[in-house]
Amino acid sequence: MKLKQAFTKISLKLILTVGVVTIGIISVYSFLSIQAQRNELLSQAEIYANKLSETIRNSTHLSMLENRSDQTHNIINTIAQEPGLQEIRIFNKEGRIIFSSQKEFIGEMVDQKAEACYACHTANEPLERLPMEDRMRIYDSAQDSSRILGIINPIYNEQSCWEADCHVHPAEQKVLGVLDVKLSLKDVDAQIVSSEFRSIVFAVIAIALLSLIIGIFVRKWIEKPVNELVNATEQVGTGNLNYVIKDLGSDELGLLGKSFNNMTQKLADARLQLFQSDKMASMGRLAAGVAHEINNPLTAVLTYSSFLLKRVNNPEIEEDLKVIVRETKRSREIVKSLLDFARQSVPKKSNANINEIISNAVAVVDNQLSMKHIKLDKNLEENIPLFKIDSNQMQQVFINLLVNASDAVQERSGAISVASRIISLTPYGTLQIKNAVCSKRHSLMNEEMKIDGKPSIKLKLVQNGKEGFVNLDPTYGKNRDKYGIEIKSSEQLQISCPKCNISVVDKDSSCPKCKSAVYTFEVPPRGIFEGCINPQCDWQRWSFVDEAGVRDYVEIKISDNGSGIEKEDLPRIFEPFYSTKGQKGTGLGLAVIWGIIDNHDGTINVESEIGKGTTFTILLPISQSA
């Protein structure tokens, strides 16, 4: 089973295939190389033998002419001293050996069937002319295992021969005899064997090394990334969408890893949003249920107290009843605001003094703070103009934040500070687009993809047949856009409304920074918004708010020196039902606060350090119109 599993592995298959092919190629190469070397060595031996044979013939020529056989013997014997020379012999036309370096053979007849004679006497008829290559033959010697290279050199009749004094050879005779030189191939064979051995060793080492290298790289480039991908897929399969594949390089598998990460990121985002909207829906149901339950007892309290207030004549009791009626009315506003948040409806705004609201909120929690001996610093800038806010909701925001702060600090050593001041900010980087429409008046706002908690602006992108979407950051100048497809240049790029496909590209202009295409849409009632589609470029223009210039904001900071919030909790604290207080809280407080501030076109941010404290910063625009 394990073996079968091992054979199904892609890396093993790859290694085996490449290995077999490599072994084949190296084997063939080695074989050919050995062949070539063998031939080369043999041909060298042949050339040597040939030259030797010629030398012998030439040097014996004279003594032959003079018919001095002893001298011929001497020459042959001298040359035969040469190492590796097996035998030199000359036999006449009949095949009788007339000279030989080994004297015992002189006078013997050569067997024409023997290997040495075979070349000429195949057809029992001696040849007169023999091509060079056929004069050679290699055969195994009878004495030992070494091979022998024999070369025959026919001695042809020449004028000088038949005119010689001895008159041995008649003029019509063509071949006078044959010089046969036998060279032992012992050395050459040894060389061939050793070079064969070298080649085989080289081939084996090369195959082993290549296999090793292929193995290592297959492991590094294929097996590891593939294992990582398989592992990641399993992780995602079990629901762990936070699993991130570490960098797998820039090859195809690396790109696969990156797009896998991108996919899980998208999945995680989608799941979070689903989760979030699920939470919101269940919160809405819960709030509706709670409101219905709490409304009945509140109705009884409010009707009876207001009825009594109408009828009572005692001024002291009247004052007390007024408090009951007022506070019950406030309770109903709180219940209503909770529902307003669940339904995302609009606040009831009227001109109000923010400092007064802060002071009222402080007065509510003051008692609780002094009981715990927590110090409270109030540093409110005077002369903040009145501006439109829902006093009830805003008071609820401050009470909530102050109660949170008092829960976070230590008794006695705890300190909370509240500060308000006017600051001027440019719309760039602060102002949020809350409504965007294409030229056919379709809304481009996308509630599903939120950037920094705010609904994004969704546009459709089409390039080279590829289709995707971009979710633009609704905060002017922040550019935390989320691109669904990769765009390299804005050439042949269509940008359009996802609903009606009408183009949102401004054909008459291009980005002043990078010359890419410019998208444009209306932000009713705040004019036209333009931006560069290039993900690397941050150019945006919102003339309407730019012309309005800097805006005045009230900045309210509520700080404490309490326990702080864990860094990983920070991004989630404004989510509904997210609570660090365990059983103590519902987890709705900050979500409601966020909703209220958002409904006032404001922003709320939090900074926190463990053990040092937390600061909530609220920015509320004073001028509403821009």
Place this chain on the structure above:
Amino acid sequence: MTKDEKILVIDDEQVILNAVSRIATAEGLNVDSDNDAASALKKLSHKEYSLILCDIMMPQMDGFIFLDEMQKRKILTPVIMITGYSTVENAVKSLYKGAIDFVPKPFTFEELNSAISRGIKFYRVQKGIEDAKFRNDKTSILYVPGPPKYKRLGNLSWMNLQSEGIAVIGATDLFLETIEKLVNIELMEIDAEIIQGDSCANLVTDDELIHRLLSPVGGRIIERNEKIFKDINLLEKDPYFAGWIYKVIPSNMEYDLKYLVPFASDRM
């Protein structure tokens, strides 16, 4: 209010029944109560009431089924819904289904009182129409319906969509007939956002009651009729034209239109 007016209160919460009964009795009304809509329907078959106050969210038979049943049995007694904030949409829906008004819970003594007062008046106007029909008297006009292309929220407020996408809103003549003489009107600021079915103006009458006018559409107020501050009677004199109250940019017209009734359908 006259002593012999009889009203019926339906709510599944005893404490609400007690509270409403207490107030209505103190105002000199004859109060019957029931904590179940089905048994209240039985009461209606052999007793006549001037007004019914009914909760929407109730176990078994809810307020909507109750309204449907009333229509089926051709009982014309005016119904005011009393409902929690969680169901403003439901309240608007109940107006569409034939309720004449609604009071969101929790309410004060004054809020309930002004609603009951309007309900009783409504009953009388209704009676007057029936009597006139009975006598075949076509000359007596008890209230003026709005122009046919106007649309109304229940019988309380009207809305006219102008060509530029702006909605003009005002109070219906029938609503103004159910309140005493106007002495003051409190309006919301320009740029304020209003919601369909939520209060958009307070009408103060000479009997010291404050009547909330429920907005027929949701949106942002862009203009108020400042003339009615100078002459409050403009409202009653010409409720559909010179007596308009707000001009609004509707925020969700399509949705709001679902529960509005064209005046044209009243003339058939």
